[in-house]
Amino acid sequence: MTQSPRITLIGGGLVGALLAQQLAQRGFAVEVFEKRPDPRLAGFLGGRSINLALAERGLQALRSAGLADDVLQRAVMMRGRMVHDRDGHSALQRYGVDDSEVIWSVSRGALNMLLLDAAEAAGVTFHFGQSLVAVDFERQRIRLADAAGVEREQTVGLLIGADGAGSALRAAMNAHAPLGERIEALGHGYKELEIPPADELAATLQQLGGGRDQYALEPHALHIWPRGGYMCIALPNTEGSFTVTLFLPAQGAAPSFASLPGSTAAAAFFSEQFPGLLSLIPRFAEDFDHNPVGTLSTLYLDRWHLDGRALLVGDAAHAIVPFHGQGMNCGFEDTVVLANLLAAAPGDSAEVFAEFQRVRQPNADAIAAMALENYVEMRDSVADPHYLAKRELGALLAARIPAHYMARYRMVTFTHLPYAYALERGRAQDRLLEQLLRENPDVATIDIEAAAQLLVSTLPPLPALRHG
Structure with missing residues (x-):
């Protein structure tokens, strides 16, 4: 031997x-x-x-x-993306079909x-x-x-x-x-901040209408504040806190890390672009001034x-x-x-x-x-009407022809299909969704049966073994 x-x-x-x-x-x-x-x-x-x-x-x-x-x-457990708009409204976009398809922080x-x-x-x-x-x-x-x-x-x-x-x-x-x-540098950097557990934010949360148990935000989601060209995200931690990450261009005109030299300028930027978030980060000045800008x-x-x-x-x-x-x-x-x-x-x-x-x-x-x-999808597309329409159409097709259609994110995140397969299959599916929406941009009026038949006739079935 x-x-x-x-x-x-x-x-x-x-x-x-x-x-x-x-x-x-x-x-x-x-x-x-x-x-x-x-x-x-x-x-x-x-x-x-x-x-x-x-x-x-x-x-x-x-x-x-x-x-x-x-x-x-x-x-x-994180069920999906909780997308926060500029007006303070939020909506959950599930990652998968149900709680059998989640990711974990x-x-x-x-x-x-x-x-x-x-x-x-x-x-x-x-x-x-x-x-x-x-x-x-x-x-x-x-x-x-x-x-x-x-x-x-x-x-x-x-x-x-x-x-x-x-x-x-x-x-x-x-x-x-x-x-x-x-x-290949992305040209964008990141800085980490922290939302502490809810008991440390009791007074603030009372003013905002209360939290959820020990968490200041919905715990079972990855929170995103997409702003087109930049964003904030927050991931839950087991002890009740959230790790907040600000992603910005490294250089250039505002907003960029170069245009926010310290916590005073950054706090004003947060107040304008991420309403409600600044009040949940009591150590904002300390975090912003002391945590390094990471490279990507x-x-x-x-x-x-x-x-x-x-x-x-x-x-x-x-x-x-x-x-x-x-x-x-x-x-x-x-x-x-x-x-x-x-x-x-x-x-x-x-x-x-x-x-x-x-x-x-x-x-x-x-x-x-x-x-x-x-990155482009998270910071730009999650709030874009065309992206949301394509997502809605994809969900209808996944329910109608699960053997032929699965969103690329689900292939990457919830299966063992090779990444290279997910990339190419995702591109092929996307071309068909774009074709369908170009012909009829209103998802409610699309003939789902005809759309399903188009996919079935165009693409081979997905590999049978998908989940572990």
Whole structure:
């Protein structure tokens, strides 16, 4: 029998910890080097989004690791988008057909710590506070530095980089043999604020007519304040708070982060553009002045691996913007594919790494494109009459011919259909919806039976296996 190779993972974040656990479950000896301190001892260090959207792809990976139930106990269900207009009115746009199709708001820190515990229980060895400084790919050795800058060398096995968008392993691989790296900046940034639990807002909520239990807003929704070109969103946390994220152009004329140099200007902007929201953020000045402006970019690589010696996964290989809520889910999907490939051919890492890229890269490219498109949809289209008409028509067709029509968002979020398939099928369906609405823009007067027959005659049935 072929002996399983030793595996060295760089990065112990969400994808790294889950991949380590999956590999250990399949009998591999796994060692992880993480530059940050152990969050279970030092506390979780922020700097990136505090909470994330967990959907079916990520849940399926967690199920395969035996962790889905534990994670869901620490999550808040979100049924859809609660869209807030400028007049203070709101309306829920469901993500799926019912409560069997929801997404979950999860804390990045809590999820990371749960995954670390699970990986250690599976036999993984973690080394925290260890930054990758250099790699000697010929000698299979790496150089690491601790928090004090003290360096040491370490012999490694198969190198896998799960160390995020700023991957140190990717930089080392690229220096050794160029990977064809392209980073496309969105030109927009983000800043996080917080709505505290309702009991901290008691006086304000009384003036506004009350809250919902411990939450200041409807807890089972992802809240969006779309304003065309920019937006705010808010995701619920289990303790009753909401993480609010403002997305704006980084530079240029107002509104942009450059035009809002401090909390005074920002508060005036919020009062005008997001009525009612400012009063729910009592620490607005502190949050705005102290929280950094995050950057948003998409990473593309021609090559994800260096023959059979090193491979990149998750954000290290294909970082995307967050507007489809799929970055973590895509990375988790990576872990299952890679762990299964390695388990099937443990002695042929070069072939495994090549096959992993062949299978996953088209899907990574597809979700990158859809995430960029979803930003426009969230900030502009959700309040647009034509978008709403197309959404209404799509819902009628989904109910009438479920074997032939499913909204692209549902394909991405609630099924295991490949991202690349969802992208192309979604485009084909959209062309037909546009054709129908061009001929008759009033959904109420469209002959749904004839519209259904058009789709059935034009598009093949959806794959039978859709849900997990």
